[in-house]
Structure formats: C-alpha cells, structure tokens
Amino acid sequence: MNIDFSGKYVLITGASRGIGRATAIEFAECGAHVIVHYKENDAAAMKTLSMLKGDKHFLLKANLDDPFLVERAVFKALKKAGHIEILVNNAGVYKECDLLSSTYEEWQMHVNDTFKTNFIGMSNLTYFLAKHMAANGGGKIINVSSRGAFRGEPTAPAYGASKAALNQFSQSLAKLLAPKQVFVYVVAPGFVETEMSTSALKGHKGTEIKNQSPLNRVAKPEEVAHAIVLLASEHTEFMTGCILDINGASYLRS
Template sequence: MLLDFSEKTVLITGGSRGIGKACAMLFASLNADVIITYNKNLDDAERTITQLPHRGNHALYQLDQSKPKCVQRFFDKFLDHYPQLDVLVNNAGIYLEHKIEEIEFDEWQHTWQDTINTNLNGVANLCYFASRQMMHQGGGKIINISSRGAFRGEPNHPAYAASKAGLNAMSQSLAVSLAPSNISVHIIAPGFVETDMTASILNADEGEEIKKQSPFNRVAATDEVARLAAVYASEGFEFTSGGIIDINGASYLRT
C-alpha cells in the first residue's frame, strides 16, 4: 500500500515535538501540506518546520487550545490561508502529576481544570471547527490521540486518565454523527511513548519497570504512532471510524 497525501492539508496540534513532530515529518514525507500548532515552545516549532521534507505549503501557528476563543480565532486565520482541511490530528495534551494524598485542594482544582480544558474541551472545540469545514468540503479525517491510561487508570495523573476516557467517548459519538458527512473519526491509544513529556519518568528508576510492562521490554517510539495515524488518514480506512486501537506493546490487554 502506497500512501500519498499530495494536495492534502494536514493539521497537527502539538506538532513541534514528540508524537506530533513524528506525525508532521511523516505526513510531509508523504507529500502533504503540514500545519503544526504549538503553545509555548516556539523554538522547537520553528526547528520542526525547517526540518520538514517535501517543499509544501507548510506553516506553524501558536495556539492555546484550552481557551475556546483562541481555537475560534485560530481557525479563522487558518481558513484564510488554507481553504481545505483534509486531516486533523489532535495530538496536543498535558500530563500533570497530582497525587491525591499529597496535593492541596487549590492545586488539585487547578490541575483538573487545566487538564480537562486542554485534553478534552480543547479537542472538542478543534473537532467542532474542523468538522464544520469538512462538512462544507465533502469529507475529511479526524484522528484523536488518546491513551492507555483511559482504560487502566493513572493513579498519579487521574485528570489525565479522565480526560482521555472522555476523549474516547466524545470521539465515538462524533464518529456516529459525522459519518453521513463522509467524515471518519479514529482513536489511537498509546501506552508510554518515548517523548519529551515522558522523558523524566522513563529516565528515572521507574523507567525500567515501565519498559518491563511490555513483553518487548521497551516503550513505543513516536514513529510507530505516526505510521498508524498516516494509515488511518489515508483513503480506504473510513470503516474503522469509531474504533480505538491500542499501541502499547501488549503491556495492557483489554477485550
């Protein structure tokens, strides 16, 4: 199967590093016009844009997706320059530790609000504007990056697990409502992935134990997630809409 995204526009949130960067690099190598968003790390975003293969109409935008008005303004600017959106990869998210036995209530509340606003509400708003454009143009693909934590729980990051569980339910609801408009919604649920966000954990003493959770004795590489996103984004995979695919190296099995 030869993947080719020529004349396709792919929007990747959190595309400056980690899974998002791997997706940006892969889609660009497959001839897509790639747009990435970043929140605070402008240096990484600019570096990623300059590294993208294929001299397409690539771009980067600053976006704080936790704020609804920012999402709306972003899409107004985006659609001024790109009249078509073929693929949205919702990758951006935050992973904040908040141990219930240690944290003060004010910080507990703040962490929950930030996490849900970014990982769930922000993604919902991105899906809203993207799907409205995709309805207008006759179809498209939405790929939402979830997590193994939505199923097995995250005792030190409960808001993160809750946000991803909500993301799964939202994505499946949208898969049903958007199918008549030829829009498919796909969910990828990785376990631990070797990224900047997880580096402090994987490089600590617990890192070896995390790797041993998988019989492969490692965590996923960002490229492995990116390749799956590219497959789902290609033509011929519309009937996988609403499905949740695990990519955790058999570290957590569910039926």
Template sequence: MRGVLVTGASRGIGRAVAVAFAERGDRVAVHCAANRADAEETLRLLPGTGHALVVGDLGDPGTARRVVDEAVRALGGVDVLVNNAAVAPTAANRHDVATTSYEDWLAAWRRMVDVNLLGAANVTYGVARHLVDRGAPGSVVNIGSRGAFRGEPEFPAYGATKAALHAFGQSMAVSLAPHGIAVTSVAPGFVATERQEGTLAGAAGEGLRGQSPFGRVGTPAEVAAAVLHLASPEAAWSSGAVLDLNGASYLRT
C-alpha cells in the same frame, strides 16, 4: 495532497506525526501553544512546501477557533485533523488525592479538561464544520492514552480526559459519517519522547520497558505510522475505533 492540522506538534508524537504526513506529500499546519522555537524546528524538518505554523492555547475557546481558521487559510483547506495537543502528566501537575491540596486539585482538573478535552472538541468542531460546508470528506484522529483504560492514580484528570476524548471521538464518528468524515482514536502506552528521556535513563526506565513483553517502550514514529493509516481514505471503515498502541503492555477486554 491534503491539508493536515496537527495540534501540539512542537515535539514528540506531534512532531513525528507532522513529519509523516509531510513525507507523503501533504501540507501540514504545525500547531503549538507557546513553545514556538521547537515548533519552528518541526516546521524546518518537514519536506515539501506549503506548510505553516499556527500558535495558540487551545484551552481558550476563541483561540481554538482562530487556530482552525488560520490553518484553513494557510493551507487552502484542512482535510485531516490530528488532536494531539494535551497537558501531559508532570511532577508539577501531579494531583493524587492523598497529597494534593484542594486548590491544586481544582487547578489540575480545570487545566486538563480545558485543553485535553474541550480544546480537542472545539478544534474538531471547527474542522468538521469546515469540511461539512465544503462538502468534502476528511479524517479526525485523536491521540488518547492507555491511561484511559488502565487508570492514572497520580493524574486522575489526565486519565479521565483521555477516556472522555475516546468517547467524544466515537460520538463524532457516528455524527460525521453521513458527511464522509471518519473519526478514530489511538491509545498509546509509554512513548519515548524527548520529554521522557530522563525518566527512561533513570531508575524507572527498566520497569517501564518491562511493562511490555517486547522489553521496550513505544516510539513516536510508531504512533505516527498508525495515525497516518487511520487518516487515510482506505481506513474510513475503521471510523469509531480506538486503537491500542502499547506493545501488549495492557490488554483490555
């Protein structure tokens, strides 16, 4: 039984990941930034006992450190970190160059860098130091994005922060391997989360499904299955890898 911290676990991919770890008998700390009601629902869905809820905006460095400390106390130790929390693309934070004011451009970049990159880096630091100080092996899995490779013209800060997260994970894989800590990333394509239900049901749905030769989009459960494997001791030799999870919708060389 391991202690697992899943950031951004109130819905979608984060919830599926939390449930997958709990189903295998792990204790899970469910993190959310503000959506406490949904996070409490995730907590309710987890089988087993010993789970916990931790709340805080990871864009604040002090809060990121507190979230790790609370998870460690609540679970009796953290062995696995899943960096899923992120500011996702929405109509409200679209920032393509041609139509965005400089002020909105700065705001979008600042917020996405603070949460998607620095928040993940700071939480990783806290969990890694906890593991090193314990002399214990562990795993970190970052939830990146296909957009890091394909490009995100309407959300360049999102694509850039996810690419940086992949690179950060590879740096940490080299740094933490001597301590028995494996670090990997996954790069999902379009995933059918609750947030995307309207988009998939609308005019854009057919085009999104058509991006993959499978004729559909991914599911949170599929991402969770990959994360579960990469966080396992058997997958330690995969450390440093970035795994594409996009149904062959984007093939990189």
C-alpha cells in the same frame, strides 16, 4: 498499499515536539501540506517545519486552553490554507496530583488544567473543523488518547479521565459524522519516548516501565505516527470509531 496525501492539508496540534513532530514528518513524506500547530515553543516548532519534505507547510501558534484563541487559529489556518482535510488532535498535557495529599485548590487546578487542554481545547477545535469538513466533502479526524484511559492513572487521575472523555467524544462523533464522510479515529499509546515521559523513563521506575511490554521497551514516536498516517489514508473508512492500542502488549483489553 499506497498512501498519498498530495494536495491535502493536515492540521496537527502539538507538532513542535514528540509524537506531533514525528507525525508531521510522516505526513509530509506522504505529500501532505502540514499545518504545524504548537502552544509557545517557537524554536521547536520552527525545527519541525525545517524537517518537513515538500511545500506549503506553515506554523500555527495557539494556546488551545483559550476558546477565543482556538477560534482565531481556525480562522487563520483556513484563510491561509483554504481547506483542511485532516485534523490530528495530538496536543496534550500530563499533570500528576495525589488526591490524598493535595489541597482542594491543587486538586481544582489539576482537574481544570488537564481537561482544558486534553478535552475542552481539543473539542473546540474539532467543533470548527468537523463543520468545515462536513461542508466540504468530508475528512478525517484522528485523536491521540492514552492507555491510561483504560488502565487507570492513580497518580494523574484527571489525565486518565480526560482521555476517556476523548475516547467517548470521538466515538459519538464517528456516528454523527460518517454520513457526511467525516471519519473519526483514536490512537491510544502506552509510554512513548518523548519529553512528556522523559522523567518517568529516566527515573528509578524506568526499567519497570519498559518491562511492562514483552518487548522490554516503550514506543518510538514514529510508531504512533505511522498508525495515525494509516488511519488518515483512504483505506480505513470502515474503521471509523475505532480505538487503536499502540502499547506493545503492555495492557491488553478484550
């Protein structure tokens, strides 16, 4: 199976680190021009950029929590690239909060901050780029969810809820946008070796977490990146609306 994104631009949010960086590297390997989006970590974003094969890649800095900055970022990206065929909504935050011991103020912060990045920011960016794709012959949108949307996240309830919202949002858009040749997918990883999961994996529950999978390990960022690249390819049109589990059989649903 040949995957070739030559001449196409992909915008990957949260590409300064982790899954986003691995995804940027894979897209560049397959000939895409990569727009490396990030929030604030200039050094890490520049490192990602330096790791990309090919040309015409560029950085895009924007805090997705701010709707005005999202609009400005889209304007900047389209002005520079001219067109964007693929969007990977990968940026996300994981914040813990114990409902039983938190103050009401802490609880408000937990829910609002998580949803601002994981759902509202992602949906605002999608608003602009889905319209752009629909008006320009089509495109692909791949949203990064989590196993937690299905399994539950008792210590991070807003995280699980934000990813469940992302799943449903993606499926609604898959139905809406298919006639415009815009295809929408979700990948739902379990634990992945990135900064987001470092403290959990290095903590006293590290071994227990790895043993949740019969492979006795967690995913590598590249494994999620490969699935994203496959979904962005021309071979997966009829998979639109799917949610692809990438969790090493640690949580199976049927």
